[in-house]
Amino acid sequence: MAEARPARPGHRRVTGHATRAWEVVRFVYIGGFLLFLLVPLYWMVITSIKPVSDYLAVPPVVFPSEPTIVHYTAALYSYRGMQGLINSLIIASATTVVSVAVGTLMAYSLARFNTGGQHLAFWVLSQRFLPGIAVVLPVFLLYRNYGLNDTHIGMILIYTVFSLPFSVWTMYAYFRQMPVELENAARVDGCSRWQALKMVALPLAAPGIVTAAVFAFIYAWTEFFFALILTSRTAFTLPSIFRSFLGFQGAQYGESSALTVISLVPSIALGLLVQRHLVRGLTLGALHE
Amino acid sequence: MNQQRAAEAPAGAGVSGRSRGKSGRRGVVSAWVDQHFGVLLVLPAVILIVLLSAYPLVYSLWVDFVNYDFQIPGHAFVGLQNFKDAILDPVAGTALVNTVVLSSAMVALELVLGLLLAVAMVRPFRGRGIVMPIFIMPLFMSPAIVGQFWGLLLQRPFGPTDYVLSQVLGHPVTISWLTEAPWNYLAVVLADAWQWTPFMFVILLAGLTSISHELYEAGQLDGASPWHTFFKITLPLVAPILLLAVAFRLLDAVKLFDIIYIMTGGGPGTDTYTAAFYLYERGFQEFHLSQATAGSWIFLILTIPVITVLVRRLLRPEAA
Secondary structure (H helix, E strand, O other): OOOOOOOHHHHHHHHHHHHHHHHHHHHHHHHHHHHHHHHHHHHHHHHHHHOHHHOOOOOOOOOOOOOOOOOHHHHHOOOOOHHHHHHHHHHHHHHHHHHHHHHHHHHHHHHHHHHOHHHHHHHHHHOOOOOHHHHHHHHHHHHHHHHOOOOOHHHHHHHHHHHHHHHHHHHHHHHHOOOOOOHHHHHHOOHHHHHHHHHHHHHHHHHHHHHHHHHHHHHHEEEEEEHHOOOOOOOOOOOOHHHHHHHOOOHHHHHHHHHHHHHHHHHHHHHOHHHHHHHHOOOOOOOOO | HHHOOHHHHOOOHHHHHHHHOOHHHHHHHHHHHHHOHHHHHHHHHHHHHHHHHHHHHHHHHHHEEEOOOEEOOOOOOOOOOHHHHHHOOOOOOOOOHHHHHHHHHHHHHHHHHHHHHHHHHEEEEEEEHHHHHHHHHHHHHHHHHHHHHHHHOOOOOOOOHHHHHHOOOOOOOOOOOOOOOOOHHHHHHHHHHHHHHHHHHHHHHHHHHHHOOHHHHHHHOOOOOHHHHHHHHHHHHHHHHHHHHHHHHHHHHOOOOOOHHHHHOOOOOOOOOOOHHHHHHHHOOOOHHHHHHHHHHHHHHHHHHHHHHHHHHHHHOOOO
16 A cells, blocks of 8 residues: 555646645644544643642643642542552453453354354344443342342453453454364364364464454443443442542542543553554454455 | 365364274263364353343343332332333433434534545555554543543533633633533534544545555546545445444444433433433432333334344455
8 A cells, every 4th residue: 555656746747736735635634633632632631730720720721830640649549549440450351351261262163163153143243232221220130139239240241241242253353364274284183173272273363362352451441331330339440430520510620630541541552552453343353454 | 155164174083083092081071072162162152141141131021011110119010011101201202312313413423524534544644653543542442531521621611612712703602511502412422523433434444445546546547536536436435334334333322321421411401311321310310120121122122123234234254
């Protein structure tokens, strides 16, 4: 795509002004969109380091003269951000491990043996689109009966199930493009199917596993709805803390912004790592670049 | 079908037969495992989905027809009363209309902005590698957090939006973006478009990239205007991918909850209730669990046709 195209300059000369005008429009639009994306982020980051007097000032302060980190310590310790951070880490990591392990096995089975035909595939895939509210009402009642509300296990279970479509389909696409001959060769050498999977297919699928893991982690890290309903004082995750900042009445802009920054950094960093596989992840393998 | 390529390898014959001979009971077990390998591998996932998704849904069917209300003791059979309550509730109507209007507005806006951005970004330029990561960042954020900082930007009196608008327009602007119609709808749509336009963009960019350059060059040689090229060549070619992206977004947009909860709280009154927010309020704030469950089944049934079409499309082997 990026290779030199010697034909281009010639064309450009022919169409001259019109092309240049389109180029201007193009970069104005890109710049405008960049601004639209960055301004809210800038405002949030800057609010998180403003002293209280600055964020209540009436021409708004664009850059604080005396930046402070008090909001970060307050968010972590007075608003239980630290506990939320730890909960989020535990829940998202465990979800990632379980979802990817279980999802990889299923994906392998679907890709190599076509287990359950289209029906099983359809069923798993449609989980992705199930309205959360339809599931969470009965899950809440069932969790109540089994003492799973507001527990780490409860959150890990529900997140695993709802990240499974991603894990399964990322891995499915990966296994499908891997030649089956290597596994067959291992079988001929006397490996059982399990050994062929463990020693041949899995190592080859490692990049796919990393991608699936990142998507599962980001899902569990950013999910809000289930966390809001199924957690309260013990297993609350980072996003669900924002319920306590509601109303924008109290002057907690600094604390909430600090917490926002804290929770954004890991998921953005991870997301950018798998940038290349983003399209495949977003469309459950239907498209790839 | 090449899906079954692996199955052609002899299952019980030659290979596992040899290992069975070698090591007695272990061999029998491993031969059994080999024979049922496909099923064994899907078992953990299937069990999890059954326990946490299929079983709860079936259980909720029972909840639909009984009294399950934390304010009224007992689980007496009430027939269709819960459905009647849900359908006749005027707030449910408001919520449904809001859901349809807001999700259409969001997806339409995201589609237009995202398509334009994809067209603008498809040809390489210096700095594209720096701009790309910024454009996709919102996809890795919690919608609750996006709602949070849009609220920060728009709230009155300390948010900068009204101040900046006053300066630009030259007269004082005092819009309560989060509590005043129609601005609160606009605020919610803007926040959603901020987060999900990148989704449209990324998918459409992949679609545009896959269109061969020869087509464009043929068009250019014929002296076609960019306008003409866009509508006659580009758009028809990306149409299938565009529909896929729209279906994905639409199915997520109708579940709109997080930014409503954070930015407007459904208010003022019940003005910005969406379907998901309404069901949440009925179920988890007022604890009319049966009525909410009945409502959620109605909602589910309304979305199932779209889900079915999209998933079937995703399962087609040569997608896109």
